[in-house]
Amino acid sequence: MxxxxxxxxxxxxxxxxxxxxxxxxxxxxxxxxxxxxxxxxxxxxxxxxxxxxxxxxxxxxxxxxxxxxxxxxxxxxxxxxxxxxxxxxxxxxxxxxxxxxxxxxxxxxxxxxxxxxxxxxxxxxxxxxxxxxxxxxxxxxxxxxxxxxxxxxxxxxxxxxxxxxxxxxxxxxxxxxxxxxxxxxxxxxxxxxxxxxxxxxxxxxxxxxxxxxxxxxxxxxxxxxxxxxxxxxxxxxxxxxxxxxxxxxxxxxxxxxxxxxxxxxxxxxxxxxxxxxxxxxxxxxxxxxxxxxxxxxxxxxxxxxxxxxxxxxxxxxxxxxxxxxxxxxxxxxxxxxxxxxxxxIDLVELPEDSAQEQKIALIADKDCAAPQQLVKLKSELLALGKQPHIVWRKKNMKPVFAYLAAEGFTEFANVNSALAAAELNIKTFETV
Missing domain, CATH: 3.30.930.10 (Bira Bifunctional Protein; Domain 2)
Known part of the structure; x- marks a missing residue:
């Protein structure tokens, strides 16, 4: 051990x-x-x-x-x-x-x-x-x-x-x-x-x-x-x-x-x-x-x-x-x-920053999305005031979503078939 x-x-x-x-x-x-x-x-x-x-x-x-x-x-x-x-x-x-x-x-x-x-x-x-x-x-x-x-x-x-x-x-x-x-x-x-x-x-x-x-x-x-x-x-x-x-x-x-x-x-x-x-x-x-x-x-x-x-x-x-x-x-x-x-530090309870409310996780399959396409999508979302984070899909997404929620992410989108910001179907973690 x-x-x-x-x-x-x-x-x-x-x-x-x-x-x-x-x-x-x-x-x-x-x-x-x-x-x-x-x-x-x-x-x-x-x-x-x-x-x-x-x-x-x-x-x-x-x-x-x-x-x-x-x-x-x-x-x-x-x-x-x-x-x-x-x-x-x-x-x-x-x-x-x-x-x-x-x-x-x-x-x-x-x-x-x-x-x-x-x-x-x-x-x-x-x-x-x-x-x-x-x-x-x-x-x-x-x-x-x-x-x-x-x-x-x-x-x-x-x-x-x-x-x-x-x-x-x-x-x-x-x-x-x-x-x-x-x-x-x-x-x-x-x-x-x-x-x-x-x-x-x-x-x-x-x-x-x-x-x-x-x-x-x-x-x-x-x-x-x-x-x-x-x-x-x-x-x-x-x-x-x-x-x-x-x-x-x-x-x-x-x-x-x-x-x-x-x-x-x-x-x-x-x-x-x-x-x-x-x-x-x-x-x-x-x-x-x-x-x-x-x-x-x-x-x-x-x-x-x-x-x-x-x-x-x-x-x-x-x-x-x-x-x-x-x-x-x-x-x-x-x-x-x-x-x-x-x-x-443990006594302070800070309100959520407005910036944190704009965090979005981009869920992608390695076989369906090329890195350059994901980075281009990320750049589009940054220009719109979002804070995108690229995540590769796993068999069990629950621990992934738990980590993202702890990090202040409130939204996610599946990007395999939608590689443009306007095409994303954005969901909240509450819908998972």
Whole structure:
């Protein structure tokens, strides 16, 4: 018995109807972003190893696929332990944000002072394959570089919400927080500054392991007992809330300790007030004081979009003002928002394109129709606005018709005795 041949674990083949849907969804996303004045760019799928492992990618750096230096496989390294950095000089990109930062640093002179970018493409991570987690997947990012003000957040959030709304994803909730708020909260509780990132990683698991699980992990990691005790009632109160917290001054003040009332919270309330009048119907914004976002490069506002049809966020991003400065030696403000393309693709139900309604299958017997005659007929039908597809007749046509129907064909014609468009007796699959 032959071995089963399949794609690499964590990577997928897409059948024609799946590929068609994916491209249509990406086309809609692109159209919306272009209308919002974002310009599409492209970066290589490969970046220098040192850039991918410069501390900008957080835990994703551990999941990157590295590429051996040319010719290194011919050398006898089996008896000597070497670090990956000594063996590799390149790697596959694990997100689109780090490549964008490098891209901006490389091309700054040719770009406008405030640069609005769209970047859509595959990324690779050495994940443990499971439902919803792949080793190759598509990201759809928009970023604004060079804008210090809240205008950047407002443009990104409204453009992303518009794209999801155009795709028919209603009832989206934008959860918003600020890294400065989180750090102020941890400082207020008494955590050591060196432990902030580790504490945030645990808090980020609140929706997965629950309030009790978070406290248990904080205790197990031996953080200061007094700090954990001070954080516990805050997390307990937030976890017990029956609904989201409105992004208003009063609602924020009610849930946050007085000692954490700072400028960042005031800016969040201002952001919430601005979003009320500009978000599409069915999209709301909420304050989530436990929202962390896993990437350590965020410096300010962070946000995620949830949808009732998905168990995970369908979009997320934030401000990362310090990243590009690592390459240029000067601070450059930047904010980004990424749509979780692989998470929304199964939620989207696209209407049939009008073009698909014009698809017609030409059923021919090999003994009765010459190839040149069929191509001539195909050309006539193309000129009439049809999308013809030549199919050789088989003994059992049911699987053929099933495949054509899945591909969006609604009509067919037997062409053995009618080799002119005007002579075709066109039928629908319903009559089969």
């Amino acid at each position: 032959a071995n089963k041949i399949s794609a690499v674990r964590g990577m997928r083949d897409f059948l024609p109807f799946q590929k068609r849907k994916r491209e249509r969804v990406l086309q809609i996303i692109r159209e919306v972003y272009q209308k919002h004045a974002f310009t599409e760019i492209e970066t290589p799928v490969v970046e220098d190893y040192d850039i991918l492992h410069s501390g900008l990618g957080g835990d994703n750096e551990k999941l990157s696929f590295s590429i051996l230096k040319r010719g290194i496989s011919d050398k006898p390294y089996t008896t000597e332990k070497l670090k990956a950095a000594e063996l590799c000089d390149l790697g596959l990109r694990f997100d689109l944000t780090v490549p964008l930062a490098r891209y901006y640093a490389s091309n700054q002179a040719a770009l406008p002072q405030v640069f609005r970018a769209v970047q859509i493409g595959p990324v690779w991570r050495a994940e443990r394959p499971q439902q919803g987690r792949y080793r190759q997947f598509v990201q759809a990012d928009i970023d604004i570089i060079g804008e210090f003000s809240m205008l950047a957040e407002l443009e990104l959030i409204t453009a992303t919400a518009a794209a999801l709304n155009r795709l028919g994803l209603r009832d989206c909730v934008i959860r918003i927080n600020d890294r400065r708020v989180l750090l102020s909260l941890l400082k207020h509780c008494g955590f050591n500054a060196d432990d902030f990132n580790r504490v945030l990683i645990t808090i980020d698991k609140l929706d997965k392991i629950g309030f009790a699980g978070v406290i248990e992990e904080l205790v197990a990691n031996e953080f200061a007992a007094s700090a954990v005790a001070k954080l516990e009632p805050f997390l307990s109160g937030v976890a017990a809330l029956p609904a989201g917290i409105p992004l208003t001054v009063a609602a924020i003040a009610e849930v946050m300790p007085e000692e954490v009332q700072n400028d960042a919270l005031a800016e969040l309330a201002e952001l919430g007030d601005s979003l009320v009048s500009i978000l599409p119907n069915g999209v709301t914004a909420e304050f989530d004081p436990t929202l962390v976002r896993g990437m350590g490069y965020y410096t300010g506002t962070i946000f995620e979009i949830s949808h009732p049809g998905s168990g995970s966020s369908v979009g997320g991003g934030g401000r990362y003002d310090g990243m590009i400065g690592r390459f240029l030696g000067e601070q450059v403000p930047a904010v980004g928002f990424s749509i979780g393309f692989e998470r929304i």
